Amino acid sequence: MTPEDQLAAFLGEVPRQGRAELFTAEVIRRIERQVLIDRLTTAAAGAMVFALVLWACAPMLNQAVAAIAPGLAPVAAVLAFTAAVAMVGGSSVFRRL
Numbered sequence: 001m002t003p004e005d006q007l008a009a010f011l012g013e014v015p016r017q018g019r020a021e022l023f024t025a026e027v028i029r030r031i032e033r034q035v036l037i038d039r040l041t042t043a044a045a046g047a048m049v050f051a052l053v054l055w056a057c058a059p060m061l062n063q064a065v066a067a068i069a070p071g072l073a074p075v076a077a078v079l080a081f082t083a084a085v086a087m088v089g090g091s092s093v094f095r096r097l
Helices: 003-011 019-056 058-089 091-096
Strands: none
């Protein structure tokens, strides 16, 4: 600890940051911003590729859904009713269970 830091601690003052610390903080902030932009770009590219694959497979998926949907409609109705009761009742429904 330098004498200035000791005096600042004794007097209860907050020591001023040096120029090197401010420069380091700014460099780190810019690096983190660039990393964020790179990750967002990668995620957007992945989402676009995924969307194109789903678009290309849409005719096949439509046929599969048309074949499976009639059998799953009652199950979906029961699940939707259960979710509605749980949302309306809130935590009181779970306390009774």
